Amino acid sequence: TTHYLFIVVVAVNSTLLTINAGDYIFYTDWAWTSFVEFSIAQSTMLVVGAIYYMLFTGVPGTATYYATVMTIYTWVAKGAWFALGYPMDFITVPVWIPSAMLLDLTYWATRRNKHAAIIIGGTLVGLSLPIFNMINLLLVRDPLEMAFKYPRPTLPPYMTPIEPQVGKFYNSPVALGSGAGAVLSVPVAALGAKLNTWTYR
Numbered sequence: 001t002t003h004y005l006f007i008v009v010v011a012v013n014s015t016l017l018t019i020n021a022g023d024y025i026f027y028t029d030w031a032w033t034s035f036v037e038f039s040i041a042q043s044t045m046l047v048v049g050a051i052y053y054m055l056f057t058g059v060p061g062t063a064t065y066y067a068t069v070m071t072i073y074t075w076v077a078k079g080a081w082f083a084l085g086y087p088m089d090f091i092t093v094p095v096w097i098p099s100a101m102l103l104d105l106t107y108w109a110t111r112r113n114k115h116a117a118i119i120i121g122g123t124l125v126g127l128s129l130p131i132f133n134m135i136n137l138l139l140v141r142d143p144l145e146m147a148f149k150y151p152r153p154t155l156p157p158y159m160t161p162i163e164p165q166v167g168k169f170y171n172s173p174v175a176l177g178s179g180a181g182a183v184l185s186v187p188v189a190a191l192g193a194k195l196n197t198w199t200y201r
Contacts, residue, residue, distance in 0.1 A: 017049060025077055026092035028146040031137055038094070039130040046096055046129065047122045050103055054117070060108035067100035089141045090150055095132040099125040 026038070050063035071093065078091040103121040110116035140146070 028090050043126045043129045047125050060104045063100040063103040067096035095136050099129040
């Protein structure tokens with residue numbers, strides 16, 4: 001009983017930790033300006049939480065389950081905003097599941113090697129999560145139109161929507177987000193695994 005209760009505690013607390021890292025929901029009114037922050041925070045926290053949870057259970061597929069729980073939480077939040085009268089496109093639910101599947105696949109393909117899961121899986125998450133979410137945001141209606149038509153009452157002045165700069169790759173959110181996410185995911189995931197090792201030693 002204690003074993004299963006601990007699994008539930010880890011799942012809930014890790015999920016809360018991840019969804020509170022950065023802006024866990026893409027609000028359309030500043031989705032593009034928060035993209036780099038989101039990519040770094042979410043790729044890092046997804047890997048830390050999923051690795052910790054996956055190594056505890058030892059079962060490939062746990063990371064995907066973990067990402068699915070977060071997705072459900074976010075859809076509930078999206079529904080809450082919709083109930084307040086905002087359009088469905090005002091909230092964009094982040095794409096965690098495909099990146100978590102890559103992490104699970106790495107863990108399974110390397111015969112449950114935790115170091116390979118951290119290094120290879122963490123890198124794959126850091127590279128893929130920004131790309132999946134960029135595609136996700138491209139499917140939303142004009143963000144600027146949505147932002148000015150449905151402003152959030154709590155929108156701070158420094159987050160006022162601005163026309164994005166297009167065509168400058170060195171200043172591209174995709175380049176910055178994927179690069180920073182890939183670099184930061186691995187050492188932070190390694191730290192999470194080390195803490196996991198200390199916990200059960």
